[in-house]
Amino acid sequence: MKRIGIIGGLGPESTVDYYKRIIEAFRREGSLAAPEIVIYSVDMEEVLGLVARQEWDALTALLAARIGALHRAGADFAAISANTPHVVFDRVRAQSPIPLLSIVAATLDKARELGLGKVGLLGTQFTMQANFFAPVFSARGISVVVPPAADQEYIHGKLMTEIELGVIRDETRQGLLAVIERLAAREGIDGVILGCTELPLILEESPSGLPFLNTTAIHVESIVGYAQG
Template sequence: MKHKTIGVLGGMGPWATLDFFEKILRLTPAKTDQEHLRVIIDNNPKIPDRSPAIVGTGEDPTPAMVASARTLQQAGADIIVIPCNTAHYFYERVQNAVSIPVLHIMEEVVTTAREEVPSARVLGILATAAAVSSGLYARACARKGIEVVNPDPASQQVVNRAIYAVKGGQVGPEITAGLKKVADGLVGRGAQALVLGCTELPFVLKPQDVPVPLLDSNQILARAAVRFATGVPLPTPT
């Protein structure tokens, strides 16, 4: 079977795009260069910040995102992925601008939660304040009969600081310690699994840091992209 080409609408942010591509490589069942997938990456960190745009205080990123998506399609991509959760606030406008499928990160995460953690009826969401307040995960979860629990305002500030620290290349144990406290708080409020709902967060919070299953949205999106490109279902991680 001929492999399909993955187009990555990246740069939101660059480190998350790097992490996504590494996960594509690790997930691809390849033993030679030629067995790997063709991946076209438009790493455009000049796309305006999504969070201020969502709350009405920043420039609309949609024109830049649409331009990137069209560039990827013209370059030969068969599918587009956006390794940024908050950017999915603008998903419909991007999908409507191209004639190839754009995977939806929230839908992939929630589907994975139902398949891999079927007993989890409540998910704790670690994401940007804009992603949380706009209900991106809440709506996707509701369609699958799953409830969400979000950080309280003080804890959300901790999450936001961690996200922007990673964007600035600043990671360290104090960042992880703060996130672990937030995660523990969500578990204490009933979360039976946690979602890394920002693609910067895998750099600073690992499965061993939390007492419940941790769903990495970047990993899940990469797995869905590889599955689409190869036509081969990937094994469920253990």
């Protein structure tokens, strides 16, 4: 069994979700067995500040240093438990002493498994505007579209002032579902990427039956499979 390393804190709520999902994936009836996990919880405000200022060299250096710390703590591989920092994933992976599992690549695999052709992307404004999902998906024949600017501001605002802080409101859930309905009507999407690992905490399934790609669950599946393999 490989020892798991996780860059967490981006944010804390989703890091807890990662941890619980990984443990549950290994549980067997009557057994207390669980994988060894090393978590480095970073300062979310510092990371988002670097992203907002587009200081990609500094962000790369910060994440690479934390992954180096996971390696020294005994992790055999690592994952970053958030979508937004994947804007520099390739640069970080090039400096990493251990394998890194991409949330974008794992989500692409799931979209292809479901036979999707055009997906909507919800997440922080950074994720929706940074364009690091679209090239990976388009290379495999899947289009990625995002909501218009006003809806992007709504999603980002709710993430930063409520969901990232563990505040879950039904009013916000309905607002997010309305954004998805408008995007589906305008773009004809056949699936939605929940491209912030906090979004699955408030959006579990679509009332219209539109598939939600839960990036947390998808990434965890990849992590568990790699640890076991």
